[in-house]
Amino acid sequence: MSWNITPMNKKDKFSKLADIFSLEKQFFIVGINEIGSKQINELRKSMRTVGGFVLFVKNKMLLRALKDNVIPNVPLIAHILPYIKGNIAFVFFKTDVFTARDLLCKCKLPAPARSGRVAPVDVQIGPLLTHLTPGETKVICGMGIPTKITCQHIDIIDCVTLIKKGTKIQDCQSYLLKRLNINPFYSEFQINACFSNGLLPLSALDITKEEVMQKMLIGIKNIIGFCSEISYPTRVNTYYNLKLLLFYKYKLN
DSSP states (O other): OOOOOOSOOHHHHHHHHHHHHHHOOEEEEEEOTTOOHHHHHHHHHHHHTTTOEEEOOOHHHHHHHIIIIITTTOGGGGGGGGGOOSSEEEEEOSSOHHHHHHHHHHOOEEEOOOTTSBOSSOEEEOSEEOOOOGGGHHHHHTTTOOEEEETTEEEEOSOEEEEOTTSBOOHHHHHHHHHTTOOOEEEOOEEEEEEESSEEOGGGGGOOHHHHHHHHHHHHHHHHHHHHHTTOOOTTTHHHHHHHHHHHHHHHO
């Protein structure tokens, strides 16, 4: 089902939101800080391939619609209320959460190192041939970067960690990366919550198919062992019981 919220009065908007959250059973709540329109359009296109869509709505309006019209009929929706804050969007989908998560993660773009922000990862540069002129040597040497001048250009001769993870980006670091045309980070959607017929822990999104199969095999082995010990026939252990019976029969003969 495709939803299209067009300009309408408040009463109709509340009714439309109530219909969406009552009928749609799977969605992500994602943070959209520093996300551009290009990324949002890419996300819309990706979600359409799995029968989904992206919803932007004012937090106060949504909270009122959920409390008054949705939660009385779908109590599980109440668990998402603490996550409705800040700049967020709702990503609805018809496929499994892992496929939707992969599509969401693909919608990312390189991002510059902006001054005053906290670095999410380490940033290393060099060795590198740059187009910087000798007049900018003071800026680079002030950051402890070994350089040499070749053909009226500054060359970085060794690999150094310019920015460490968890530290604030300084003006000189941001300036240097901008001059080198390096975008060390990524602008991507941050999944704040996952709802699939109930609120799921985000750690569940990191589970692989191999891990699921391994857990299932361990459970099957435990069932086989338990049923065999109490001599209780089931579909799982019948084959092994027959095999054991034939073994003892030929051994006694």
